[in-house]
Amino acid sequence: AANLLDDTTIVAIATPPGRGGIGIVRLSGPSAIAIAQELLPSLKTETRRTAQYAILHDEAGARVDDAIVTLFQSPHSYTGEDVVEIATHGSPIVLDWLVRACVHHGAQPARPGEFTERAFLRGRLDLTGAEAVRDLIDAQTLGQAKLAAQQMGGSIAAEVRPTKEALVALIATLEAGIDFAEDDLDTLPAAEIEARIAAIEPALQALLASFAHGRLMREGLRLAIVGRPNAGKSSLFNRLVQQDRAIVTATPGTTRDVISEHISINGVPVELLDTAGLRETDDEAERQGVARSRRAIADADAVLLILDASTPTEKDPALNELLRDRPVLEVHNKIDLLTRDISASNEAVAHTQRLPVRTSATTGEGIARLREAILTIARGEASTHSSGATLTNLRQREAVDRALQALQRARTAANGTPHEMLLLDLYESLRALDELTGQTTADDVLNLIFSSFCIGK
Numbered sequence: 369a370a371n372l373l374d375d376t377t378i379v380a381i382a383t384p385p386g387r388g389g390i391g392i393v394r395l396s397g398p399s400a401i402a403i404a405q406e407l408l409p410s411l412k413t414e415t416r417r418t419a420q421y422a423i424l425h426d427e428a429g430a431r432v433d434d435a436i437v438t439l440f441q442s443p444h445s446y447t448g449e450d451v452v453e454i455a456t457h458g459s460p461i462v463l464d465w466l467v468r469a470c471v472h473h474g475a476q477p478a479r480p481g482e483f484t485e486r487a488f489l490r491g492r493l494d495l496t497g498a499e500a501v502r503d504l505i506d507a508q509t510l511g512q513a514k515l516a517a518q519q520m521g522g523s524i525a526a527e528v529r530p531t532k533e534a535l536v537a538l539i540a541t542l543e544a545g546i547d548f549a550e551d552d553l554d555t556l557p558a559a560e561i562e563a564r565i566a567a568i569e570p571a572l573q574a575l576l577a578s579f580a581h582g583r584l585m586r587e588g589l590r591l592a593i594v595g596r597p598n599a600g601k602s603s604l605f606n607r608l609v610q611q612d613r614a615i616v617t618a619t620p621g622t623t624r625d626v627i628s629e630h631i632s633i634n635g636v637p638v639e640l641l642d643t644a645g646l647r648e649t650d651d652e653a654e655r656q657g658v659a660r661s662r663r664a665i666a667d668a669d670a671v672l673l674i675l676d677a678s679t680p681t682e683k684d685p686a687l688n689e690l691l692r693d694r695p696v697l698e699v700h701n702k703i704d705l706l707t708r709d710i711s712a713s714n715e716a717v718a719h720t721q722r723l724p725v726r727t728s729a730t731t732g733e734g735i736a737r738l739r740e741a742i743l744t745i746a747r748g749e750a751s752t753h754s755s756g757a758t759l760t761n762l763r764q765r766e767a768v769d770r771a772l773q774a775l776q777r778a779r780t781a782a783n784g785t786p787h788e789m790l791l792l793d794l795y796e797s798l799r800a801l802d803e804l805t806g807q808t809t810a811d812d813v814l815n816l817i818f819s820s821f822c823i824g825k
């Protein structure tokens with residue numbers, strides 16, 4: 369019931385908590401403008417989508433603050449309803465008072481995400497667009513923000529529209545055949561049904577493949593830095609962090625006793641894990657460090673193996689075993705100390721597919737190449753990088769996956785299966801695509817999505 373459109377007017381502070389230069393209270397709903405007029409007697413309600421100056425008054429007529437007010441008339445607003453944005457000086461006291469005053473005049477405090485939910489319910493955004501609004505606000509790198517902005521513009525919905533049209537056309541043809549066919553005469557030969565389904569599938573396959581890129585952009589790449597003590601792990605870690613540290617809301621510090629930092633390389637979020645040295649030892653403290661390294665390697669998507677290029681090192685079977693089947697980037701550090709190139713004799717790892725990167729944490733040489741190589745690993749993990757519509761969460765992927773599987777079932781069964789049966793799968797496919805964009809989505813799923821928003825959005 370919470371998702372049904374009602375005629376209430378909602379209100380919330382739209383700016384972050386705390387003091388600021390400006391604070392904004394937003395109203396949405398049929399009484400938004402009337403409520404604003406109660407508090408801003410000088411408001412000119414015929415002025416739409418243009419900022420105007422007005423004075424905020426309390427019940428007794430006393431001036432509380434100056435305000436810049438913008439009115440948006442339904443349907444030309446974020447929610448599709450009448451919307452009023454009241455910008456005051458960013459005093460938490462004034463903003464709190466303003467919300468309470470709006471509630472006093474009949475508004476209801478908005479639930480988290482309720483403005484966007486209303487926009488969705490009024491058809492201003494599809495469900496993937498609404499998710500993108502949240503992703504944009506939560507973005508921790510500019511790359512994430514740009515991806516979300518693209519999706520907010522309806523890129524996924526636009527991508528599946530032709531697929532849905534083709535699917536609906538096929539369903540309509542088959543339905544017509546069932547209703548009107550004389551005797552057992554099928555209107556569409558099986559080969560043509562197969563061909564029409566086969567023509568629909570690639571678009572969904574491409575969309576599904578985009579998820580690898582979407583997940584990388586969303587979750588980033590976890591990179592464990594490992595190597596012998598003194599190889600230069602911490603120095604390289606610091607070099608990368610100094611240049612690329614991402615502004616994150618997550619508490620910085622240690623993950624499972626491993627030092628971790630979030631950085632952003634060309635918009636791709638990367639979490640670096642600096643582990644303690646990797647060497648079998650009798651020393652108890654160091655033994656614990658080794659255990660931590662093993663865990664970090666297990667947790668990571670890829671491993672930076674740091675070797676001291678100035679000191680020959682032997683093969684390390686235990687390390688090789690640990691790194692088997694993991695994406696490993698070998699880094700030969702301390703190249704500033706090289707008088708002759710002995711890095712070729714570095715045999716710590718028997719074979720990695722990639723060429724080693726040569727760096728000096730001391731001089732900074734090779735750090736740019738290292739960043740490039742990290743990006744290449746990241747892209748390798750998402751080799752089918754699509755520049756178009758990109759699925760960014762599991763809900764979206766699951767829906768497209770289901771749509772594709774139902775199509776494939778119908779195609780393989782087309783020959784020899786009654787059309788009534790094929791239609792079940794085709795409808796299932798269509799339903800999955802409708803859930804993707806939110807045309808038909810269960811209330812509890814909607815509640816879950818919108819409750820993950822902040823209040824005021």
Ligand code: GDP
Pocket residue numbers: 595596597598599600601602603604645701702703704705727728729730731
């Ligand atoms: P970790 O034990 O692998 O974390 O190694 P550290 O980063 O703590 O470095 C060990 C020592 O090697 C320190 O004295 C660093 O200053 C030094 N070091 C690290 N990288 C380089 C480098 O590229 N060149 C030189 N000359 N010294 C380095």
Ligand code: ZN
Pocket residue numbers: 601602603643644
């Ligand atoms: Zn270290």
